[in-house]
Amino acid sequence: MSTQTKADIEEKLYLNHYTVDTQSHLSIKEQSVCAACQRKICLTICPAKVYEIRDGETSISYEGCLECGACRITCPHSNIEWTLPRGGFGIQYRLA
Template identity: 65%
Template sequence: MEDTKVKANIDDKLFLNTYNVDTLSHLAIKDQAVCENCKEKTCTFICPAHVYEFKDGHITVGYEGCLECGACRIACSHDNIDWSFPRGGFGIQFRLA
């Protein structure tokens, strides 16, 4: 019997998604000083979309590619991420096919 399943990696699946990007971010760092003193910087590696990046001594937030999973706000041990869903009609649109 032949295996007819098509195998795809996560990047292939994410490529199918579309985004309706809002001009207002639904993600924010509450206090940059907290991030600057954070040793773990968990948000930079826990986010599957790589929304958070530590560069030039600051955390930057690229909310436009957010998958809206909420992992960042749960993983931040300092509760320093202000997270909400995007406004209605904005954000990610998942496509499974």
């Protein structure tokens, strides 16, 4: 059985190509809900580290999104407005 290290996975992620849109395909519905959220699982579940707390609010660096959907599924308050990027934008996966 092959095991992949974190470094192996990061190396593969560098192969991906992004066509970044000027508008975000992700947004927070209500910052007050995030402020009261105990788990803040979006900060740890996202493999691309898209979510951060900045100045007390949940911020989104949508440019690096891998479109995996994990944040949408795991946010305990369904507080993420999640769509795919518009046609022609987003990630293109490249296999090594």
